[in-house]
Amino acid sequence: MSDDELQLFSEERVSNDGxxxxxxxxxxxxxxxxxxxxxxxxxxxxxxxxxLPFQGExxxxxxxxxxxxxxxLEAIDRNDFxxxxxxxxxxxxxxxxxxxxxxxxxxxxxxxxHILTEERxxxxxxxxxxxxxxxxxxxxxxxxxRHFQLLALRHIPPNQDDITKRIVRPNLMSNVFFRVVKxxxxxxxxxxxxxxxxxxxQHMLPYQLISDLxxxxxxxxx
Amino acid sequence: xxxxxxxxxxxxxCGSIHKIRELILNIISQSEDLRAVLEExxxxxxxxxxxxxxxxxxxxxxxxxxxxxxxxxxxxxVRCALAYLYNRLLKLKEVRWHLGPTLSADVKExxxxxxxxxxxxxxxxxxxxxxSYPNGINLTANIKPPKSLYIEVKCLADHGKLELESxxxxxxxxxxxxxxxxxxxxxxxxxxxLEHIIN
Amino acid sequence: MFVQDLRQEFYNLLIGKRVIIIANSxxxxxxxxxxxxxxxxxxxxxxxxxxxxxVKGLKRTFDDNKNDCNIFLLINxxxxxxxxxxxxxxxxxxxxxxDSHRPLDLCNIYSDSQVRxxxxxxxEEEIPQFDEIFQESENEDxxxxxxxxxxxxxxxxxxxxxxxxxxxxxxKKNREKREWEKKxxxxxxxxxxxxxxxxxxxxxxxxxxxxxxxxxxxxxxWAIVGVTEQLLMGKRESSTYTLETQKIQSHVTRLNxxxxxxxxxxxxxxxxxxxxxxxxxxxxxxxxxxxxxxxxSACKMKLWTLNGKKxxxxxxxxxxxxxxxxxxxxxxxxxxLKNDFYQMIEKTSEKYNMNEIIYGSFTLQxxxxxxxxxxxxxxxxxxxxxxxxxNRTAESCFLEALESVSRNKKMLLETGIEKAKVLLxxxxxxxxxxxxxxxxxxxxPFLYLILQEENILFSSPYGLSMLAKFILNGYIxxxxxxxxxxxxxxxxxxxxxxxxxxxxxxIPPIGDDVKNLFGKAFETAAIKSNSAxxxxxxxxxxxxxxxxxxxxxxxxxxxxxxx
Numbered sequence: 001m002s003d004d005e006l007q008l009f010s011e012e013r014v015s016n017d018g019x020x021x022x023x024x025x026x027x028x029x030x031x032x033x034x035x036x037x038x039x040x041x042x043x044x045x046x047x048x049x050x051x052l053p054f055q056g057e058x059x060x061x062x063x064x065x066x067x068x069x070x071x072x073l074e075a076i077d078r079n080d081f082x083x084x085x086x087x088x089x090x091x092x093x094x095x096x097x098x099x100x101x102x103x104x105x106x107x108x109x110x111x112x113x114h115i116l117t118e119e120r121x122x123x124x125x126x127x128x129x130x131x132x133x134x135x136x137x138x139x140x141x142x143x144x145x146r147h148f149q150l151l152a153l154r155h156i157p158p159n160q161d162d163i164t165k166r167i168v169r170p171n172l173m174s175n176v177f178f179r180v181v182k183x184x185x186x187x188x189x190x191x192x193x194x195x196x197x198x199x200x201x202q203h204m205l206p207y208q209l210i211s212d213l214x215x216x217x218x219x220x221x222x
Numbered sequence: 223x224x225x226x227x228x229x230x231x232x233x234x235x236c237g238s239i240h241k242i243r244e245l246i247l248n249i250i251s252q253s254e255d256l257r258a259v260l261e262e263x264x265x266x267x268x269x270x271x272x273x274x275x276x277x278x279x280x281x282x283x284x285x286x287x288x289x290x291x292x293x294x295x296x297x298x299x300v301r302c303a304l305a306y307l308y309n310r311l312l313k314l315k316e317v318r319w320h321l322g323p324t325l326s327a328d329v330k331e332x333x334x335x336x337x338x339x340x341x342x343x344x345x346x347x348x349x350x351x352x353x354s355y356p357n358g359i360n361l362t363a364n365i366k367p368p369k370s371l372y373i374e375v376k377c378l379a380d381h382g383k384l385e386l387e388s389x390x391x392x393x394x395x396x397x398x399x400x401x402x403x404x405x406x407x408x409x410x411x412x413x414x415x416l417e418h419i420i421n
Numbered sequence: 422m423f424v425q426d427l428r429q430e431f432y433n434l435l436i437g438k439r440v441i442i443i444a445n446s447x448x449x450x451x452x453x454x455x456x457x458x459x460x461x462x463x464x465x466x467x468x469x470x471x472x473x474x475x476v477k478g479l480k481r482t483f484d485d486n487k488n489d490c491n492i493f494l495l496i497n498x499x500x501x502x503x504x505x506x507x508x509x510x511x512x513x514x515x516x517x518x519x520d521s522h523r524p525l526d527l528c529n530i531y532s533d534s535q536v537r538x539x540x541x542x543x544x545e546e547e548i549p550q551f552d553e554i555f556q557e558s559e560n561e562d563x564x565x566x567x568x569x570x571x572x573x574x575x576x577x578x579x580x581x582x583x584x585x586x587x588x589x590x591x592x593k594k595n596r597e598k599r600e601w602e603k604k605x606x607x608x609x610x611x612x613x614x615x616x617x618x619x620x621x622x623x624x625x626x627x628x629x630x631x632x633x634x635x636x637x638x639x640x641x642x643w644a645i646v647g648v649t650e651q652l653l654m655g656k657r658e659s660s661t662y663t664l665e666t667q668k669i670q671s672h673v674t675r676l677n678x679x680x681x682x683x684x685x686x687x688x689x690x691x692x693x694x695x696x697x698x699x700x701x702x703x704x705x706x707x708x709x710x711x712x713x714x715x716x717x718s719a720c721k722m723k724l725w726t727l728n729g730k731k732x733x734x735x736x737x738x739x740x741x742x743x744x745x746x747x748x749x750x751x752x753x754x755x756x757x758l759k760n761d762f763y764q765m766i767e768k769t770s771e772k773y774n775m776n777e778i779i780y781g782s783f784t785l786q787x788x789x790x791x792x793x794x795x796x797x798x799x800x801x802x803x804x805x806x807x808x809x810x811x812n813r814t815a816e817s818c819f820l821e822a823l824e825s826v827s828r829n830k831k832m833l834l835e836t837g838i839e840k841a842k843v844l845l846x847x848x849x850x851x852x853x854x855x856x857x858x859x860x861x862x863x864x865x866p867f868l869y870l871i872l873q874e875e876n877i878l879f880s881s882p883y884g885l886s887m888l889a890k891f892i893l894n895g896y897i898x899x900x901x902x903x904x905x906x907x908x909x910x911x912x913x914x915x916x917x918x919x920x921x922x923x924x925x926x927x928i929p930p931i932g933d934d935v936k937n938l939f940g941k942a943f944e945t946a947a948i949k950s951n952s953a954x955x956x957x958x959x960x961x962x963x964x965x966x967x968x969x970x971x972x973x974x975x976x977x978x979x980x981x982x983x984x
Contacts, residue, residue: 063355084371084465091368091405098364105351105361109315132354139347143340144311150336152260152303166304372465374458376820383489390439391489392469397816399470399823401461419824 031065035093038062040220042100047177047221048214049170049207051107051115053128062097066090108133112141113167172208177222184218256303263299266292314341318348319362320412363408373404375416384410422532423542424517427629431517431539432460439467441490443482445498445959446474446815447883448650448802449521451823452643453496453622459640460630472819475957476502483508497521497622498959503528504536519622521651522959524613527554539625549608615936616961618656623647624665631672638676638690642795643826645669645692645783646802649795652780654883655890658933659780666781670694673783690787690828697782697794698766701845704792705838708747708754708762709733714845720894721775725853736773740765787828801825801837804844807881844887847878852891861896861910864975866982867927868896868905871971872914880916882963885926888912894931906930909939911978913971921968928962937962942981950977 029037041055069090076083108115108129116137119129129137145163183199187209195203197219213219270292273285314337317329323345330338352359381394386406394400394410399419410416424430442457444450454470461468469490471482479498486493491514495504500520505528510516518529519539523546529536531551542548627644630636648669652662673692680690700718703711712718712733722736723729737747742765746754754762770778784794805822825833851872855861861870870892872879879885889912897905913925927939940961947954952970966974 060356063359087371088368091364091371095364095367098359098361101359102361130354132351136347136351140344143343143347144308147311147336147340148304148307151307151334152256152300372462372467374462390467393485393489395471395485397472397814397820399458399820401458401466401468420829 034058034061034065038093038096038100042096042103044214044221045100045103048211049174049176050172050211051104051111051128053126053215054104054130054133056130059097059101062093066093066097104133105136107170108137109140111168111170112137112144114169116141172211173206175204176207176210177202177204178210178214178219179222180219182218184213184216256306259299259303263296263303266296266299270296310337311340315344317341318345319365322362322409322413323349363405365408368404371403372401373407374399374401374419375407375411376419377415378417379415381410381415422534422537423530424537424539425541427539427625428632431537432629432633435461435466435492436464437466438492439469439490440492440494441482441486442468442470442494442496443479443498444470444472444496446472446806446819447497447960448799448806448822449621449623449647450497451802451806451819452647452826453519453626455643455823455826456623456626456630456640457494457496460626460633460635463635472816472823473498474815475959476507477957480508483510487511487514491515493517495520500525500529500538501616501959501961502526505532510535519625520959521618521620521622521656522961523617523619524615527609527612531555540619544619547612549612553608554605614941615938616940617936618651620665621647621651624669627672636672636676638680638692639828641669641672641676642692642783642785645795646798646826649782650799653796653799654886655928655935658935660933663781666694666783669783690785693784693786694781695784696763696779697784697796698763699778699780700766702797702800702838702841704751704794705797706751706842707749708742708751709737710842710846711751712736714842714849716891716894717778718775719849719852719891720898722773723895723898725849725856725895732773736769739769739772791831793834797838798826798834800841800845801834803883803887804840805833805837807844807878807884808840844878844884847876848884848888848891851876851879851888852895855892856895856899861892863905863908864979866979867909867911868893869911869975870913871923872912875915875918879914880924882924882926882958882960885912885914885924885963886928889926889928893928897931906932911939911975913966915968916965923966923968923971924963925966925971926963942978945981946974946977949981950974952977 038055038058041052041058045052069086073083073086073090115129116134119127119134122128179202180197180199184197186194186196187205189195189205189209195205197203197213202222210219214221270289273289273292276282277285277289314333317325318341325333325338325341333341348361352361377394377396377398377400380396384392384394384406386392386403392400392402394415400416407416407418411418440461442454444454458468458470469486471486473479473482479495483493487508487510491511493514494517497520499516500518501522501524503526504510504516504518512535514535516536517539518536525538525545525548527549529538530542530548531554621644623644624647627636627640630640648662648665651657652659673694677691699715700711701715703715706714712722713724719725719729722732724733734744737744740762742758742762746758751759766778770776782795784792785798786792802822802825805825806818808818821833822837824830825837855870855872860872861868863869870889879888889910892912893910896910907930909928909930911925911927913923916922916924925943927937927943929935929937929939940956943954943961943964944956946952947956947964947966950970950973952974953967954970954974955965957965
């Protein structure tokens with residue numbers, strides 16, 4: 001969003017939800033930053049083979065913003081060309097949010113078993129899925145298994161099907177392009193070379209070696 | 223695990239596997255063939271079972287290759303059968319994402335009853351997920367990044383009246399051209415009723 | 422009423438609203454709609470576009486949409502009919518009419534605000550004054566007063582004289598009224614007797630785009646195609662065409678420089694005005710076929726006769742064009758011959774009495790390979806529009822022709838050119854047959870030709886009109902009588918054998934006068950002879966008539982036109 005648009009709608013300071021407890025610092029971010037964060041989360045999600053932590057708060061905030069901006073737009077005269085540009089912007093943002101959520105759903109559907117088992121292993125503060133996503137994944141898994149049972153597995157001797165053989169795992173060693181946002185030391189790559197991650201440099205490395213850096217936010221997949 | 227000798231290759235068994243490979247590419251249900259495959263699995267298992275018992279009696283190691291072969295055959299059949307079913311499910315998923323939560327009659331014909339139930343269940347799962355956001359969010363819309371707010375579309379078939387968000391009512395008749403907001407047309411374009419005209 | 426400032430009183434009124442565009446099935450309205458659509462896209466004006474073939478289609482579309490939308494834009498249709506009477510619209514519905522057909526219906530001209538005609542009343546020919554046509558009936562009230570006075574008279578002495586005076590007054594009023602009515606009928610008859618065409622609608626919309634600085638070479642090209650169609654189909658005189666092209670030329674130079682900056686590359690789009698030949702599609706055909714199938718050249722050399730063929734060979738020899746080259750596609754000819762072709766024709770045209778084979782026309786060039794003249798576009802679009810087969814409706818053909826005008830749909834245009842070749846070929850063959858078998862008869866005031874067999878290519882207005890024009894020129898070329906030069910021609914062909922319907926078209930005599938009196942004549946003849954006739958097309962010189970009624974219809978027509 002351009003700065004002009006920020007002026008058109010009141011420059012709101014958007015706050016986190018969960019601001020019930022007073023000891024938590026309210027993190028105020030502008031709509032512009034919010035969009036940037038959502039865009040980077042979207043890019044990361046699209047390019048990484050594994051599922052990343054869910055930016056639920058961002059999504060909720062963004063959806064709230066979209067609804068709010070739509071209300072404002074209703075008030076403007078239909079023929080104003082600014083309305084058209086704003087509407088286009090809204091459509092684009094909606095597309096980004098929808099694409100982000102869809103990408104995650106696709107990963108859930110493809111790597112259901114793997115993601116669920118990994119998720120269960122993780123401690124509560126490092127969870128990557130939202131509650132709704134967990135429910136979706138579990139229900140989906142169950143429905144597919146039930147389907148297989150119904151149509152095939154019940155007709156054959158029970159111990160011939162090894163469910164563990166059917167787990168689909170993402171290729172965590174697949175290479176990804178990324179750009180370094182904040183310099184964070186060195187990484188040893190598969191050829192046993194040391195790669196120094198300086199700010200604003202771009203590299204291509206296997207995902208697994210740098211996955212924690214993505215989550216921390218020090219690098220951005222492109 | 224087992225080494226099996228290549229000399230004992232039963233042509234009857236090989237035939238079914240080829241057929242299964244063809245079917246994976248086709249959504250038309252060939253349930254008889256699926257049943258045939260499952261039958262094979264059972265038969266092979268029975269034979270292996272017999273052979274194992276036989277081994278226990280005779281300790282004759284020469285039957286090992288055959289057992290090993292049948293085991294591999296079994297596993298492979300299971301895998302192919304499940305792969306076939308799974309691919310059909312993937313196609314059904316595509317149908318849900320592209321065309322919406324209702325199945326048209328010609329698609330229904332090609333599906334078995336459990337598949338139709340799976341489809342409805344999946345629709346429900348998806349809907350629950352989408353509703354978990356405030357005001358619900360429709361993830362099946364906005365599949366492509368929007369190029370412009372309004373697009374020109376040609377109507378390919380009579381579709382009666384369409385009401386826009388702004389209140390206007392458009393009569394969609396075959397061979398007429400309209401200029402409408404792109405968000406309202408997306409669904410109809412995917413259904414094949416409207417065609418996007420690119421200039 | 423007339424709307425002169427198109428921008429303020431037409432375009433600006435549409436912004437933010439929804440419009441229904443109804444367009445007639447002709448080339449001019451196709452290109453006009455294309456220009457309009459691109460203008461509307463700029464302002465996000467929501468529109469629905471429906472093509473129609475005739476009056477019934479107009480009524481049907483109106484009825485379908487009248488509840489949902491209150492602004493209708495009619496292109497090349499509806500101007501000559503009383504719209505309010507025909508469609509019975511509600512008070513809140515408006516019509517904008519851009520119709521190149523004339524004469525406009527007087528009720529439309531004098532409508533208060535419901536029917537708005539895009540154009541300048543000063544350009545119109547002699548519109549009768551309002552008072553001469555419409556008169557409020559005040560006479561009847563005063564008559565009643567007079568009658569009641571007769572029985573109310575108090576004064577017995579003055580009664581007899583006032584009675585006579587009143588009686589005389591009444592007689593005088595009746596006489597005046599009758600005279601006024603006779604004058605009105607005469608004026609109406611003169612006004613609507615001849616049908617003709619005015620400026621191309623495409624050009625009107627182009628000028629609107631120009632006013633709003635939204636014009637481009639594409640839009641200009643479409644306007645050029647519309648204007649060229651009017652010339653080729655004999656809808657306007659060549660002198661008017663020349664005047665229009667002069668105005669267009671200034672647009673061409675302005676836009677060429679604007680689009681291409683200073684230096685133009687070979688691949689950029691460019692329109693050039695040059696002297697071109699009246700040889701149909703010659704850049705996409707072989708020379709021989711093009712000369713043979715073009716009206717002007719074929720009739721001057723009488724190419725359907727053996728002599729004619731010999732003459733053609735002579736011409737080719739004189740031009741220095743080997744036969745093998747002449748029979749090849751133009752594009753595959755030797756480069757030198759291709760470049761010299763135009764000069765060769767120019768030199769030899771005088772000897773073969775083809776002085777008017779040259780006319781000023783526009784050519785479109787883009788990319789290395791694409792070079793089309795406006796006439797090519799016209800023929801291609803006609804062929805695309807009229808290829809109505811059993812599984813293709815007229816509307817989808819119209820839409821295909823509409824698509825073919827865009828530059829990125831070149832394949833469609835080339836298909837159209839191929840189909841046009843088939844059409845022109847068929848026209849020539851039919852002309853040859855009809856002239857050899859002497860099927861053209863004279864009914865006195867006009868010539869007529871009645872074909873017996875169905876032919877899908879001539880079953881639509883354009884195809885049949887092209888055939889009629891060719892036949893008329895050919896007949897006059899072969900006939901020795903002087904009188905036939907001034908006769909118009911009627912051609913009829915069966916189009917639906919199961920229902921025994923003929924399509925009939927009447928064209929004016931050759932020459933530059935393009936006023937066509939068949940519209941009114943057909944109407945009157947139909948009434949007089951009690952024939953089953955349907956004058957559904959917006960070009961009133963084309964009608965559908967029952968086969969059995971043809972003879973008596975022609976008799977009635979003869980009687981009318983002898984007067």
